[in-house]
Amino acid sequence: MTNNTSYQAINWNAIEDMIDKLTWEKLTEQFWLDTRIPLSNDLDDWRTLSAAEKDMFGKVFGGLTLLDTLQSEDAIERLRLTARTQHEEAVLNNIQFMESVHAKSYSSIFSTLNSKAEIEQIFNWTNNHEVIQYKALKINDIYKNGTDLQAKAASVLLESFLFYSGFFAPLYYLGNNKLANVAEIIKLIIRDESVHGTYIGYKFQLGFDQLPEAEQAELKNWVYEVLFDLYQNESKFTQMLYDEIGLTEKVKVFIRYNANKALQNLGFDPLFPDTADDVDPIVMNGISTGTSNHDFFSQVGNGYLLGAVEAMSDSDYTQWL
Numbered sequence: 056m057t058n059n060t061s062y063q064a065i066n067w068n069a070i071e072d073m074i075d076k077l078t079w080e081k082l083t084e085q086f087w088l089d090t091r092i093p094l095s096n097d098l099d100d101w102r103t104l105s106a107a108e109k110d111m112f113g114k115v116f117g118g119l120t121l122l123d124t125l126q127s128e129d130a131i132e133r134l135r136l137t138a139r140t141q142h143e144e145a146v147l148n149n150i151q152f153m154e155s156v157h158a159k160s161y162s163s164i165f166s167t168l169n170s171k172a173e174i175e176q177i178f179n180w181t182n183n184h185e186v187i188q189y190k191a192l193k194i195n196d197i198y199k200n201g202t203d204l205q206a207k208a209a210s211v212l213l214e215s216f217l218f219y220s221g222f223f224a225p226l227y228y229l230g231n232n233k234l235a236n237v238a239e240i241i242k243l244i245i246r247d248e249s250v251h252g253t254y255i256g257y258k259f260q261l262g263f264d265q266l267p268e269a270e271q272a273e274l275k276n277w278v279y280e281v282l283f284d285l286y287q288n289e290s291k292f293t294q295m296l297y298d299e300i301g302l303t304e305k306v307k308v309f310i311r312y313n314a315n316k317a318l319q320n321l322g323f324d325p326l327f328p329d330t331a332d333d334v335d336p337i338v339m340n341g342i343s344t345g346t347s348n349h350d351f352f353s354q355v356g357n358g359y360l361l362g363a364v365e366a367m368s369d370s371d372y373t374q375w376l
Contacts, residue, residue: 065141075142078254082149085250087243089160092236094167100233101168107299112224113169114296117181119221120161122213125191127154130213133198133206134255143258150251157244164237186292190217190285197281204266207259208278208321212285215252215317216310218244220293223306223338230337238341245342256320263322275323282326286314305335 070076101109131151138144165174181187194217197209222241229238263271289310297303312334315325331339 063141065145067142070142071140072142074254074257075140075146078146078250079142079149081250082146082153082247085243085246086153088156089163089240092163092239094164094236094240097234097236098168100228100235103233105300109168111296111300113165113173113177114180114187115221115224116161116164117177118187118292119218120158120178121181121187121191122217122221123154123158123161125195126210126213127151127158129195129198130154130206130210134210134258137203137207137262139258139261146254150254153247153251157247160240160244164240168237186288186295189288190292193281193285193288204259204262204274205277207255207262208274209281211252211256211259211320212278212282212317214248214255215320216282216314217285217289218248219313220289220296220306220310223302223309224297226338226341227302227305227335229341242341252317252320256317256322259320260322278318278321278323279326282314282318286310305338308333309335309338 067076104112131147131154135144135147138147165177169177190213194209194213198206201209222245225234225238225241228234263274266274290307293306293310294303297306308329311327311329312331315327315329318325
């Protein structure tokens, strides 16, 4: 970014990679904050849920908070070291901020739906349970000790795959006319993560294509091994969260489908046979619906009207580039 004689000002009129500019515009167009979503409107729905359902949601959002914290604190710091352009570094700065917004959004949900004692219990579980910690520590170890391309691949696996066991619940309950505002936040986060995963996957592919054939094969095998290991842990996580309410098998289909999406972002073939047709249509419909709430006082909707809030189809919710 600099040379020995001067510090280089970023020049957005001299773009080296047009994907950097397009991604910046996409991310700023869909900027949002959790404070604009009326979560308290979901309290009546929350009171109708069973103790098992409330416990599931607490653990779901605790796990999502952990992963977003990892992305905001460690992932982007690592990826920034390998930025090809100043514009790429600017995009990564935007991604880092929005990952922090995502993490904070879950605390907004907790403060609305849970007591102080319940919140402390959720975070204690999140910070200490071996299954949820396994995936966070494995990804972070790659950030700390992996190669540049391994770090990019790990970030894509997290963004495009590991989040989705948690995303399933609010989308499913939205389809059953419950917790609409909680689901609104999740849909906004999914919209962001779809861009993050695709963009970082694109940067991975640029580097991958420059490797000798033997190194490509070695890295590709490594990615599949890491993904399958994470999938086995994710299956345990899914059973732990969803067995009691009978949704485990539906969630497993969803996470396998998104594991394939992560591989697609990296330029690789799918590992699992699951397709969009196998995913519960209620959940796919939740993904494919644009944001719905609107603040009539400020005339700002949850999409913030910085650009039209497009509906996301199966083909573009992780593949918009």
